[in-house]
Structures are given as structure tokens and as C-alpha cells.
Amino acid sequence: MNKKEIILATKERRKYKKCATYELKIIKSKLSSKSLKHLNKLFLEAKWFHNHILSSGEDIKNFNTKIKEVTVLNKNKEKEIRKIDVLSAQMRQEIKDKIFRSILSLSALKKTGKKIGALKCKSKVFSISLKQLNHAFSINFINSSIRIQKLKQNLKVKGLHQIKENYEIANAQLVRKCNDFYLLVTTYADKEEKIMPETSVGIDFGCETQLTLSNGIKIKYEIPVSKRLRRLDRKIMKKNRKKSYNKYKDQRKREKEYQHIKNKKKDIKNKIVSTLVNNFKYISIQNENIKGWQANHGKKIQNTSLGGIIDALKRKAHTLIEINRFFPSSQLCLKCENKQKMSQEKRTYVCPVCGYEEDRDINASRNILREGLKDTKVPTEHRELKPQESRTSALSIMNKLKSIHNVRVSSLVEWGSLKSKGQFTSTL
Numbered sequence: 479m480n481k482k483e484i485i486l487a488t489k490e491r492r493k494y495k496k497c498a499t500y501e502l503k504i505i506k507s508k509l510s511s512k513s514l515k516h517l518n519k520l521f522l523e524a525k526w527f528h529n530h531i532l533s534s535g536e537d538i539k540n541f542n543t544k545i546k547e548v549t550v551l552n553k554n555k556e557k558e559i560r561k562i563d564v565l566s567a568q569m570r571q572e573i574k575d576k577i578f579r580s581i582l583s584l585s586a587l588k589k590t591g592k593k594i595g596a597l598k599c600k601s602k603v604f605s606i607s608l609k610q611l612n613h614a615f616s617i618n619f620i621n622s623s624i625r626i627q628k629l630k631q632n633l634k635v636k637g638l639h640q641i642k643e644n645y646e647i648a649n650a651q652l653v654r655k656c657n658d659f660y661l662l663v664t665t666y667a668d669k670e671e672k673i674m675p676e677t678s679v680g681i682d683f684g685c686e687t688q689l690t691l692s693n694g695i696k697i698k699y700e701i702p703v704s705k706r707l708r709r710l711d712r713k714i715m716k717k718n719r720k721k722s723y724n725k726y727k728d729q730r731k732r733e734k735e736y737q738h739i740k741n742k743k744k745d746i747k748n749k750i751v752s753t754l755v756n757n758f759k760y761i762s763i764q765n766e767n768i769k770g771w772q773a774n775h776g777k778k779i780q781n782t783s784l785g786g787i788i789d790a791l792k793r794k795a796h797t798l799i800e801i802n803r804f805f806p807s808s809q810l811c812l813k814c815e816n817k818q819k820m821s822q823e824k825r826t827y828v829c830p831v832c833g834y835e836e837d838r839d840i841n842a843s844r845n846i847l848r849e850g851l852k853d854t855k856v857p858t859e860h861r862e863l864k865p866q867e868s869r870t871s872a873l874s875i876m877n878k879l880k881s882i883h884n885v886r887v888s889s890l891v892e893w894g895s896l897k898s899k900g901q902f903t904s905t906l
Contacts, residue, residue, distance in 0.1 A: 680847025762850025799850035
């Protein structure tokens, strides 16, 4: 088999496998001073090489990646020739290929009529592609360590237990983030068939209450900016403060604090999405304009990850039903479908026609569920569950959500009067 046939065979084999990326953190305290200098220089040389390709004016597709010297602009904006010592030939090839792929993407956008700009030189490089296992990088599962090409020391890592023995390792990326180093390993594994419960749920997203489920559960959470981060911002942006090593240290501290807040939001998002995906086979949501919400509500949206939850549900849900953005979910009566305009201040929906009364968000989530099931071609059976049956399933979900740190979970449903309040549940 030639190289092209091998690539096609690999693509066909991985087509039906599950792709996942795992983050391994390199333990910085275990690094020798020589290895730390090597890693820092690796990212510096990657920046030099990237900028040299763009400024050379040569044909990028046929650019010679075996060169050992590049032209760099120094602080005085004078050209200097510097040697490439630690960046391997394969890493250089990957940098060139990445630039070429970016140009192809820009060309495709230009053909569709979109305005594009040219690729610019980088002031920093944060990731380096390691394409080939056992050549550009290798993994030692026994010692929980990794090896990177041209680096003599084995690097101790955290998180290697996530990668199982039967996983096929494809490639990796060496990443520098908040002055720490990570290895993002892409793997392929056989898909496991999950037995999903034949249940469905409608979700209404909001600013005050982030998620409201059609079974009466409300999920609230917010990760605000910490006092430490505000203090560091004021310190760094202080007028007439000269560039110094202390300012550089404060900037690194600020980066770490931002990353800490980002990780908190990511953890909450992943746990909420996992609970929903594993407990409901059919999830109905409304195509919300999160960017528009952010323009009006600002920090209330910024301190959550609503956009991330919607994006994750689109990728991970077994069957996601997305209804039109302009569907009046909060204005319709669940019983008689009477439509009435409601101000944002009114939090209880009262129908003037049939007298139906319910919490505004719960009514909206049930309308979203009903509308979603209406649009599907899957045969459905609608029935009203007994109060005890609804209570048991919802309480188990509530207990899982309550275990998530920084998340407040509540239920406004009166279990004894579900039938009189127009409880709507469906089984597919």
C-alpha cells in the first residue's frame, strides 16, 4: 500500500469510531531548568518560523522546511538571522501545512463573497502540532510520562488515566496556557451503544433562571468576576506604571485567574449537559439569540455559559429538536393555546380564557416541548403521568444537579396537584 491508500484506509476505519481529545498537564515542578528552557524556546522558534514563512514572499506550498536559519525583527526593528535548534523538521512541516490550510480557508470564504484580510505575523504562539506518535511524541503509561522530540527528559504528566488501553492515539498538540504546558491528545475508540430512556424534555433558557425544564426543575448558576481579578486589573492598568518583571508577574497571575473562572464555567456546563443527555432521549430547545441577550444584559450572560450549553447539546444530545426563534413560548397557554402578551415583570402565567395558572418559565418550557414534538416525524404517544411517577424521575435528576458545585436547583411544581395544573409529559 502506498501513502495515499494508507491515509484513505485510516479515514475509513476511524469513520465509525468516537473521537475524543484529552488534556494532560505537564507537571512543571518535575521539569529540570534545561527542559523548561527547551519548552520555552520551542514556542519562541515556532513563532520565528511562522513569521519567516509569511514574510519570505515564497510559494508556501513548496516552501523549504529544512532551513536551519530564519530572519527575525529585533526590538529595534532591525533584521537578524537566528538559528532553529529545538524545533524539529516535522514540527516545521506542520506549521507550514497549517498556514497553507488557513490560506485555503480564506480563499473559500472569498469565493462566497465575504470580506477577508491577509494572514498576519504572530506576537506569540500557543500551540505546536505533534502529528506522529512514537516519532514527534510518545507516551509511557507505566511511568505516567511523555516524551517530545529533541527533548531528552521524560515529562511527568497528570490525567493519563483518562486514556484507556484500547484507545487509538492519532496525534497531539503541545499547548502553552497561563505559563503552564499541556498535551492535548486526540484518540479514537469504538462507540458504545447506550440504552437511552424513552423520555423527552423541553428547556427554556433565561437570564435570571438559566435553565427551566418542562418537568418543573429550575437551574440557576453564576460565576462572577472575583475580587482578586478586579484588583489585578486595576494594578496592571494603573497609569504611568512602567514595564517591569513585577508587571509581567501580575499579568501571569491575571491569566491564571481568568483561566480558573473559565474552568469553573466549563465544569458546570459539562455536568449539566451530561445529566440532560443521559436522562432524556429527546431534548427540545428554542433557537435563542444569545449574542443579542449579551448586548442587553451584559454580565448576567457573560458570567454563565448558556451559549456553550446550547452548542454542547447540539453535538451530544441523542435527538435535539430546535424550534423557531420567534415561537411565542412564554405567551401561549399550555391548555387552550390562547396567546397573550406579557411584560418581563410578570413571572406567573394566568390565562384569561381557561384560568390556567403556572410559573412563566415552566409554561414556556412545556410549550417548547409540545411544539418540538409536533414538528418531529417520530410517532409519539402523549399521556399525563401520575404525580408519583413524575416526582420519582424528577427527584433523581434534581439530586444529580444539586451535586454540582455553585449550581442552585429548585422545583416549583406542586407534586400533589400536577394533574390539575395541566402537567404535560410525553413518552416516545
